[in-house]
Amino acid sequence: MKLKRYTYTIALGALLSLGVACDSDDNDSMMMEDDMTGMEDDGMMEEVDFSGTFMQVDYMGRPGINTVLSGTGEIKNMHNTAIPSEMAATFQPGFESQLEAYHDGYAVALGLTPEDVDYEPNILGDILNGPDADGYTDNPVSATVLTSVLAADVLEVAPNLPTTYFNPGAGAPAYEGAVGLTGRTLSDDVIDVSLILLFGGGNGARFAGQDGLPLLVSDGVGFSANISTEFPYLGAPE
């Protein structure tokens, strides 16, 4: 599968570079008309060369997905030149293995066997389906379900709704007021959200540094950069 994809990519690349080489009239320049706003001199006519073929070299949807769940540099490179409609099929199995590998690593480091510590369905199950009286949900977010969602690596953005990457609201068990999946603001703590979904288990605090367990649901840092309420919102460089 991997080899096939790799061969296909090489073949495609060869085909494309051939196509570029044969493109004798690469004359894709444009006349900068008055409707191109932004120039002080509105009457300025400028010919700018935008010709050529451009090939994808980096990709990003949700923050941290490729970094955390792609197990090797080779997979990370493949992810950056992939398209999202093919990502779930290509990357989900590896993502699930990597998620389990993190849990196995801590099992061994804590003196247990890998079988002793597995991913546990996270808080999304209760948020989406509502908690039963005993906290058990009929449709828990399994490792397969979670990594299937994450493997299709796109950032979902709701127009005309307030933006929140994810906020578990009042927390377990009812997660009253939980909102999210409407985009990503400059100050959203996307790392802690990701850690909670990957390592937090059913109450979001499975590995919270308690009772000799590792702290895996927060990196312990918060937002501190300068931002503005005015466009372009990001602070001046330091």
Add this chain to the structure above:
Amino acid sequence: MKNTAKTAIILSSLVVALGIMVAADHIDAPDSMGTTADIADYYAFEPTEGSDNTTFVVDLQTNVVDGLPYGTFDEDVLTEINIDLDGDLVEDKVIQAIPRDGMMYFFGPFDPSQTGTSSEVAVDSPLGMVEISDATAITETTADGVSLFAGPRQDPFFFDFNRYNQVVMPSAEDNSGFNSPGVDTFDGANTMSIVIELPNAMLGTPTATNVLGLEVYKTWVTTNRKQ
């Protein structure tokens, strides 16, 4: 001699960078990290509550590691914001940005005639352009109400990534996970930002939904190098 020392510092920083993994997308893979096409981060949000606009921020390059500079925008790198409206994860609208001679040119949103990993600049769909800023932000607003910016900005991302790289390799001696409080490795880092804010009407109404049943654009960004 001075150059040699500087080179040595850059090289040793690169070695450090190679030995670690960085989020959110900062230096995320061997082939792209440290290059002018490296996507550091991507944000998309409603700029103020009740606004009919959406803001997209693409941060390229980073100087999160000392000696690993962010530099200037590369004229061979085309940045694309892809928007899927119907949920098939194929782009229905594309916005492009590419620098030329001190200006950042924007194109779209257009309906791509071809999708996938190969692109050309949509010269028939100009959107606007803005002078690339230095430390002071220069912005432009087009007649269609689209705001544009390109230039160096403070990297708003925060993460204890030095500790993260130890956390993912636990041992019997070091199995406590993150520290509380941790250390924000990105404090003081800068990045090259491209920011565009446009009316939602220019993108269309999505029929795709998220798991909560809310109608959403499904979006992603790419950098694309001239062949």
